[in-house]
Amino acid sequence: MTGIPVPAEVQALAGTRSGPLYWWASYRSMLRWELAGLRLFLPVIVAVEVLSGIGFVLGFGLFFPKRVPVTAILYLTTGVQVINLYLLGMVFGPQVVAQQKAAQTYDYLQSLPVPRAISALAWYTVTLLAGIGGMSASLLVSILRFHISFTVSPSIIPATLLVSFTSTLIGYSLAHAVPRPMVTQVLIQALNFFAIGFSPICFPPERLPAWLATLNRGLPFEHMAEIMRGALAPQLVTNVWSSYAIVVAWACLWIAVAAWAVGRRG
Amino acid sequence: MALQIKDLKKVYGKGVAANDGITMHIDAGEVYGLLGPNGAGKSTLVKQVIGLLKPTSGTITLGPYDLVKHPAHARQLCSYLPQAQMPIDSLRAREAIELTGMIRGGDGPAVRQRADHLIEALDLGEWRDVVGMRLSGGVRRLVGFAMIAVWPGQVVILDEPTNDVDPLRRRLLWDQVRRLADEGAAVALVTHNVLEAEKAVDRLAVADAGHLLAEGTPSSLKAHYRGRLRLQLMMRPGLSVAEPPEFIASSVRAGHNLVMVIEERDAARAIGWAQDLVDAGTAEEYALGATTLEDVYIKLAGHAPADSLTEGS
Numbered sequence: 001m002t003g004i005p006v007p008a009e010v011q012a013l014a015g016t017r018s019g020p021l022y023w024w025a026s027y028r029s030m031l032r033w034e035l036a037g038l039r040l041f042l043p044v045i046v047a048v049e050v051l052s053g054i055g056f057v058l059g060f061g062l063f064f065p066k067r068v069p070v071t072a073i074l075y076l077t078t079g080v081q082v083i084n085l086y087l088l089g090m091v092f093g094p095q096v097v098a099q100q101k102a103a104q105t106y107d108y109l110q111s112l113p114v115p116r117a118i119s120a121l122a123w124y125t126v127t128l129l130a131g132i133g134g135m136s137a138s139l140l141v142s143i144l145r146f147h148i149s150f151t152v153s154p155s156i157i158p159a160t161l162l163v164s165f166t167s168t169l170i171g172y173s174l175a176h177a178v179p180r181p182m183v184t185q186v187l188i189q190a191l192n193f194f195a196i197g198f199s200p201i202c203f204p205p206e207r208l209p210a211w212l213a214t215l216n217r218g219l220p221f222e223h224m225a226e227i228m229r230g231a232l233a234p235q236l237v238t239n240v241w242s243s244y245a246i247v248v249a250w251a252c253l254w255i256a257v258a259a260w261a262v263g264r265r266g
Numbered sequence: 267m268a269l270q271i272k273d274l275k276k277v278y279g280k281g282v283a284a285n286d287g288i289t290m291h292i293d294a295g296e297v298y299g300l301l302g303p304n305g306a307g308k309s310t311l312v313k314q315v316i317g318l319l320k321p322t323s324g325t326i327t328l329g330p331y332d333l334v335k336h337p338a339h340a341r342q343l344c345s346y347l348p349q350a351q352m353p354i355d356s357l358r359a360r361e362a363i364e365l366t367g368m369i370r371g372g373d374g375p376a377v378r379q380r381a382d383h384l385i386e387a388l389d390l391g392e393w394r395d396v397v398g399m400r401l402s403g404g405v406r407r408l409v410g411f412a413m414i415a416v417w418p419g420q421v422v423i424l425d426e427p428t429n430d431v432d433p434l435r436r437r438l439l440w441d442q443v444r445r446l447a448d449e450g451a452a453v454a455l456v457t458h459n460v461l462e463a464e465k466a467v468d469r470l471a472v473a474d475a476g477h478l479l480a481e482g483t484p485s486s487l488k489a490h491y492r493g494r495l496r497l498q499l500m501m502r503p504g505l506s507v508a509e510p511p512e513f514i515a516s517s518v519r520a521g522h523n524l525v526m527v528i529e530e531r532d533a534a535r536a537i538g539w540a541q542d543l544v545d546a547g548t549a550e551e552y553a554l555g556a557t558t559l560e561d562v563y564i565k566l567a568g569h570a571p572a573d574s575l576t577e578g579s
Contacts, residue, residue: 016331016342017371029368036365039356104350111316112369113342113419265320265337266278 017113026114030122038096042130049088049134054141056080060202061145070148072203074233077142077150079202081135081232082163082225086195088131089167090188093123094174098181116262120172127168128161135160139232155240156231162247163224169254177261194221201225220250267329268293269315269421269452274324276310276476284310286476288324292421292452297443299455299463299470303567306473308456312423315454316344328420328452345370345419349426349456352410354398359390359405362398363412372417384412388438403430408439415442418451425456440466464559472566479566484559491527491557497536499524499549507548511539518564524549527561 035042060076061068100106112119142148171188178184195201198212199221205213216222223243230240237243269292276285284307292298302308313319315326317337326333326340333340354362360381367377385394388408393401401409407430414422424443428436443466447453457463463470464484471481480487494515499507501522510517513532518525528536533554540552 016339022371025371026369029365033365033369036357036361037353037355041356100353103353104348105353107313107318108346108348108350109353110318111341111344111346113371114369115338265318 023115023118026118027122030112030114030119031125034122034126038126042126045088045092045130046133049084049130050137052087053080053084053134053136053138056083057138057141057145068146071236073142073146073148074229074236075204076202077139077146077148078229078232078236079225080138080142081160082201082221082228083196084134084138085131085160085164086167086221086224087192088134089127089164089169090171090192092127092130093168093171094181094184094188097175098184101181110262116259120169120258120262123172124165124168128164131164132160150232151234153231153234155227158244159227159231162244162251163228166220166224166247166251166254169251169258173254173258173261177257199225218246220247223247267331267420267452269454270325270327271311271315272325274311274314274326275322276307276314276319277322283476285314285321288473288476288478290471290478290481292454294420294450294452295447296468297447297453297455297466299457299467300473301457301460301463301470301563301567302473303458305475306567307476308473309425310476311473312346312425312454312456315340315421315423316346317341342371343419344421344423345414345417347410347414347422347424347427349429351403351406352398352413354406354409354413356397356399358395358397359401359409359412360385360394362409363416366413367416370417370419377417380416381412384415384442387442388412389435404432404435407431408435411439411442415446418446418449420451421454422446422451423454423456426458427455428457428459428462436462460560460563461558470559472563474567480562487562488557488559490565491561493530494527494557494561495530495533495536496555496557496561497526497528497540498553498555499526499540499543500551501549502547505548507543511535516565522550525561525564527557 057077057080060080064072097106100109139150143150170191174184174187175181178187198208199216199219200208200213201221201224205216205222208216223246226237226243227240227247230237230243234240271288271290274285274288275283277283288311300308300311310319314321315333317333317340321334328343331339331343333343352362357365363381363384364377367381368374372380385391388411390405390408390412393405393409398406398409407427411424411427414424427443428439431439443453443455455463455467467484469481469483470487471478473479501507501524503522506519507524510526513528513535515527515529537554540549540554543549544551
């Protein structure tokens with residue numbers, strides 16, 4: 001019972017920490033915390049992601065007759081990557097936060113001495129890692145099922161990072177901004193309904209009524225699909241940079257919402 | 267560094283003042299008890315200290331740090347053990363303690379060493395590598411405490427730390443709480459358990475309806491009761507005392523217990539009266555003893571704390 005070493009903080013009555021070393025140490029430890037905390041749950045999430053990635057490709061493929069135009073297949077198979085990453089980002093964070101609120105551990109986790117942005121970054125890393133498996137599986141199944149080849153460019157990396165980042169931020173922000181998880185779920189369901197049903201992610205925007213196509217041009221969903229197509233099937237995209245700009249702008253907006261949501265004190 | 271709270275007021279949206287002009291301080295090296303019934307404003311006060319709520323007015327400082335202005339500093343300088351269990355379902359006990367120590371800024375070897383000592387000191391060795399979801403409530407609570415104590419802030423806030431913990435390990439836990447204070451932390455103990463708090467704290471405050479009703483050392487708060495005794499009757503279910511005798515200074519009913527305060531000179535009469543009630547079958551048993559902090563609490567807060575009457579009386 002004796003001889004417990006006294007931490008320097010208490011012994012020296014030290015002040016606060018700051019700077020890049022603190023951020024890096026915080027990121028590492030929070031990432032470890034998140035991964036260890038999801039140890040039982042994360043494999044299930046990855047498995048579901050892989051299965052849904054495969055399922056989307058095979059299931060959506062049933063919409064088409066036997067002889068499908070290559071363009072349609074490319075729209076479908078590139079769009080599915082976005083749907084997978086988008087749904088994971090939108091749903092995973094709010095689910096975990098809802099669980100924390102139900103178990104009354106939310107306040108404790110918010111009281112941890114980690115910069116809010118670093119905490120969000122650690123969460124984004126977890127979501128990204130969970131999403132990559134599903135994305136890889138659905139790409140592979142797309143190739144096997146439809147006998148197509150993608151023109152994979154290095155921009156697959158920023159495209160994946162940005163799509164996952166923006167989606168994760170939207171889910172993360174809503175989870176923290178809305179006090180009642182039930183309301184968060186309703187909002188997210190509504191967004192998902194619009195994004196998957198009425199945004200040109202798996203098909204060209206010309207299929208939509210003109211007003212809906214115009215509306216979508218200002219929203220991030222179509223542009224997420226465009227930047228993914230820019231990385232996998234660039235022949236389908238005319239101006240990928242403007243899509244990057246629009247998605248980055250939306251990401252910045254959601255960064256602001258997230259910063260407000262986690263930084264505000266009631 | 268001392269935690270200083272001055273004229274703290276927190277009014278929620280509907281105009282309810284959860285804290286209404288609270289002024290208090292906790293010195294480094296001190297264990298300070300914050301007692302009060304549900305709705306007293308304890309949680310609101312704690313959340314303001316740790317930077318999760320913004321006061322409507324008033325100040326909270328820790329040495330040179332303004333914790334209201336800089337909530338990020340508050341989170342770095344304060345460690346908080348919530349009343350709910352820690353989120354460690356998937357984490358092994360030792361892993362949870364170490365990881366929290368690192369999140370709090372400890373470096374690996376020192377955190378590991380300290381985690382090992384805490385596991386030993388709290389007698390948690392057999393659960394060292396057991397995941398949280400397989401731990402009993404009491405063991406999980408102790409692991410939660412170790413997660414706080416492994417690399418504590420300058421202020422350590424413990425909300426009902428002994429909930430579900432067995433009596434033997436409670437003693438070990440209180441030893442470690444004292445050790446935290448000895449190491450220089452200002453320890454705030456938030457509890458309903460008055461009898462435990464009486465033994466553990468250096469000073470305490472009783473809060474109700476957003477105010478601090480009284481503050482001082484346990485003995486100074488009990489000074490009013492010198493020369494008085496507590497008589498506790500355990501009534502048969504459904505029965506009550508129709509008319510207490512005139513020598514009963516005050517009484518309060520909590521469940522089947524009737525807790526009364528009497529003057530020492532009336533002890534013999536009180537015993538006779540209580541024995542008559544037992545003989546008549548109105549009461550099952552009685553106990554006469556020194557007044558405790560609980561009697562002070564009952565007087566101040568107007569009712570008995572939910573979980574303490576059955577202990578130590």
